[in-house]
Every structure is written in C-alpha cells, then in structure tokens.
Amino acid sequence: MSANPIPPLHLYSVPSDQPAPAEAPPKRERPRTAWTADQLMAADFPEPKWAVPGILAEGVSLLAGPPKVGKSWLSLGLGLSVAAGGNAFDSVPVQGGPVLYLALEDTPRRLQTRMGKLLGGQKAPGGLTLVTECPPFPQGGVEAIAGWLDRNPDARMVVIDVFAKMRGQSPQGASAYDADYVAVGYAKRLADHYGIAVVLVHHVRKMASEDFLTEVSGTNGIAGAADATLVLKRARGQADGILHVTGRDVDEAEYALQFQAASGAWQLLDGPVSDHTVGDTRAAILKFVRGNPGAKPKDMAAALPNVDADTIRRTCSRMAADGQLTKDAGGRYFPDTQSRTQSIPHVSELSDCPATPSDQPEHPGQSEFDLSGLSGGPSLGTQAPTTGGESR
Missing domain, CATH: 3.40.50.300 (P-loop containing nucleotide triphosphate hydrolases)
Structure with a gap:
C-alpha cells in the first residue's frame, strides 16, 4: 500500500489557540449486533x-x-x-x-x-x-x-x-x-x-x-x-x-x-x-380554492381583481385537466376529490329516508446486519470493508 499523500494531521491536532483536553475522550462501547426475537422486542431503543x-x-x-x-x-x-x-x-x-x-x-x-x-x-x-x-x-x-x-x-x-x-x-x-x-x-x-x-x-x-x-x-x-x-x-x-x-x-x-x-x-x-411550482395565477387560484372549497370562477374573479374572469375560467379548466383541481357537475372547483365528495349530501339527507331500510339487515361496510461480534471480524476503522453490499 502506498503512503498517504495527505496526512490527516489537520483533523487530529488541537488548534494552538485552544487548550488541550484534560483527559482522553471516553471509549465508546461496540453496539450489540445480535438478539433473539424476544430479546429484540423487549429492548428499549x-x-x-x-x-x-x-x-x-x-x-x-x-x-x-x-x-x-x-x-x-x-x-x-x-x-x-x-x-x-x-x-x-x-x-x-x-x-x-x-x-x-x-x-x-x-x-x-x-x-x-x-x-x-x-x-x-x-x-x-x-x-x-x-x-x-x-x-x-x-x-x-x-x-x-x-x-x-x-x-x-x-x-x-x-x-x-x-x-x-x-x-x-x-x-x-x-x-x-x-x-x-x-x-x-x-x-x-x-x-x-x-x-x-x-x-x-x-x-x-x-x-x-x-x-x-x-x-x-x-x-x-x-x-x-x-x-x-x-x-x-x-x-x-x-x-x-x-x-x-x-x-x-x-x-x-x-x-x-x-x-x-x-x-x-x-x-x-x-x-x-x-x-410554489406553478405560475402566479394558478398559485393564487389554488390558495383561494383551498380556503373556499366549491368556489366558482366568478367567486375567484371577485376575490382576485388582478386577474380577469376569462383568464380564471380558462386556468381553472386547465388545472382540472392537469389534476391540480377537481370540478363537480355544477361547475364548482375543489382542491381535491375528497373535499368534493364530502360536500355532496348523502341520499338519505335528500329523501328523508334511512340509508338502510329497516326490513333489511345491516352489512358492514368495506372500507445491515453486522456479524463481526460473532465472527471476531474487524471493527470500525478497518481499512477495507467486505464487498457484497446488500448483505451488510
């Protein structure tokens, strides 16, 4: 092995303007590397x-x-x-x-x-x-x-x-x-x-x-x-x-x-x-719709005076096509599908009828392992580790 071209003294030496440590740093114990399954589950890390x-x-x-x-x-x-x-x-x-x-x-x-x-x-x-x-x-x-x-x-x-x-x-x-x-x-x-x-x-x-x-x-x-x-x-x-x-x-x-x-x-x-990765107009629309789910382009135009209504309508349509917004049948926009579906009333709320008829039973809805401690292998500081990456 050839000699080191750059000796590592600059990491070992103590700067002259600082006092030398009073004592050597404490020795670190080698971490444990093998357990039985019950020992591992009982361990506190x-x-x-x-x-x-x-x-x-x-x-x-x-x-x-x-x-x-x-x-x-x-x-x-x-x-x-x-x-x-x-x-x-x-x-x-x-x-x-x-x-x-x-x-x-x-x-x-x-x-x-x-x-x-x-x-x-x-x-x-x-x-x-x-x-x-x-x-x-x-x-x-x-x-x-x-x-x-x-x-x-x-x-x-x-x-x-x-x-x-x-x-x-x-x-x-x-x-x-x-x-x-x-x-x-x-x-x-x-x-x-x-x-x-x-x-x-x-x-x-x-x-x-x-x-x-x-x-x-x-x-x-x-x-x-x-x-x-x-x-x-x-x-x-x-x-x-x-x-x-x-x-x-x-x-x-x-x-x-x-x-x-x-x-x-x-x-x-x-x-x-x-x-922050879309244009200013899209960013403004996203921010407004998050705070006002179900907003229509006319609502956004009233709140965003610096953007004309036609631009807002076109931009909303493109954002829906790009998946940045979702749109319902009434032309209202939402930040995501979940907030859109949550705003739709359940059928029982529309008909005043129970969602599950009383004469039918209810059905539930679906909604590096180190072996050195065993083999006596090299510890930290060894010059060359073993190859075979994934097994370590």
Whole structure:
C-alpha cells in the first residue's frame, strides 16, 4: 500500500489557540449486533437523533443535485445553523452541537467569503470545524474523522462536500454496484458507531427522471447503502428549488425552497410544493380554492381583481385537466376529490329516508446486519470493508 499523500494531521491536532483536553475522550462501547426475537422486542431503543428535525436524522444522508444548483450553499448553511443551534432554512429550530464540514472543493478564502455572506454580521460559531483536505476513506479518512468525533462526543453532524473526493479506489474485482455500496459503507459505519448525521454531497445524472432516486449519479448501490436520500432540483414558479426527501427514518416529503441571493441562504417556503411550482395565477387560484372549497370562477374573479374572469375560467379548466383541481357537475372547483365528495349530501339527507331500510339487515361496510461480534471480524476503522453490499 502506498503512503498517504495527505496526512490527516489537520483533523487530529488541537488548534494552538485552544487548550488541550484534560483527559482522553471516553471509549465508546461496540453496539450489540445480535438478539433473539424476544430479546429484540423487549429492548428499549432511543429515538433517532435529528440534526434537522424531519429532514436530517442520524445515519448517512445523500444530498444530491445538479451542478451549480446550490448544494454547497445549502450544506454550509445547515452546518452553520446546527453548530450555532439556530434555525435551519430560517424556520426549523435545531439543537446545537459541534459540526465537521469537509469542504474538499473549496479554498479557505472562498469559505470565508461564503460564511461572511451567510452569517450577515453575526458571530461565527466556534463549534463548526472546517477542513479543506482529507485523505479518502480507505487511506486514512475514516480514522481522521473518527479521531475528531472522539474529541467531540456531542457532535451533531459531519458534512462531506463532495463524496467523490472521499470514496477512494474501488476494491479490486468488485462490481460497480458493490464498489458504490462499499464507498457509502465507510460513512455509514461512522454514522452508526457515533450516532450522528453524516451528509454526503453528491451529483445527479444529466438525464432527468420522474423518480428522483434514479437521478442519483452512480449505481443503485449508493442510494441503497444510504439511510436517506435528498435531491435538490430546480423548480418553476415562485420556488427556486424543490428538496425531495425519503429514507428509513425520514418520511417521504417534498419541500419548496427559495434561494436568497443576497445572503446565500436557502429558505423554506410555507404551504404545499404545488403552490410554489406553478405560475402566479394558478398559485393564487389554488390558495383561494383551498380556503373556499366549491368556489366558482366568478367567486375567484371577485376575490382576485388582478386577474380577469376569462383568464380564471380558462386556468381553472386547465388545472382540472392537469389534476391540480377537481370540478363537480355544477361547475364548482375543489382542491381535491375528497373535499368534493364530502360536500355532496348523502341520499338519505335528500329523501328523508334511512340509508338502510329497516326490513333489511345491516352489512358492514368495506372500507445491515453486522456479524463481526460473532465472527471476531474487524471493527470500525478497518481499512477495507467486505464487498457484497446488500448483505451488510
């Protein structure tokens, strides 16, 4: 094995302007990896720790997006928010704690400029450690990050921007899928061992897809090994981006975001994504119909003086054809089928007769398993994991 071209001393050394720790960090016990079924059901596990509630949980999260969409602005902004204990996306309260940010495509000057813009005059948090060089995972990167985490036992998050700089060479003879799974597996072992969120900033394919998971660059081994996948895509209408989220501990969701060019910050927009990815006229109609189910175009025209009645009628018809609204036989519009059907009176309310005649009986309506603890295999920090992704 060749010598490491970039020694990881910048992660192990203590800055000269800070006192050395009084004692070594506490040793972490190796987590249990095997139970009988009754033991597992009787076990009491803590809830997952969240770096950003509802969006970034402990474990490995891929943050993917096309070039120049703003992934680095987003990830650096999250790092500052979590380190300071502020509000992620300017609206989601987060618990503060140390954050390690590996900005492997940036220079210190560029980082300083971006942070100055994001902070807007506020004091920079001392809990954010920024690093511009680190060896790949197989060549000492795992040990370097583990060393920082040992010295910061209350760490909340590690951001690796970008993942391609840390994955290292593929194991000899491994398939493309196995190589991708192994590469993410390095980060996953760190995340699972230390119980933190590790964010891997990654790219998407040039070819778009209806399923955002298939847009992640590489094989399915990358998304398959990660605990969550977040894809930032450009959007039309009022939103500058849509963040698609899915994962093992994260509910599948979409968030409309707006990029503030003056501050470099991504802000979370209120309301459903559909309100922000359509034109202004459609967004105004959607908002009005949600507040007034069953409204007719003339009602909307009275409430929206900046849009003429003919435009509203045509737009409503197109929105119904596109599935953004539903329409009943009376020409009334609803935000969805459920609200439309709920507004239709039951037959018994029209005829004053019981829905079920008294002389008929009523009928009910229908409405990674780690075996190292058993085999004595390698623990965290081993240079090369076993291939065969899905079985781990």
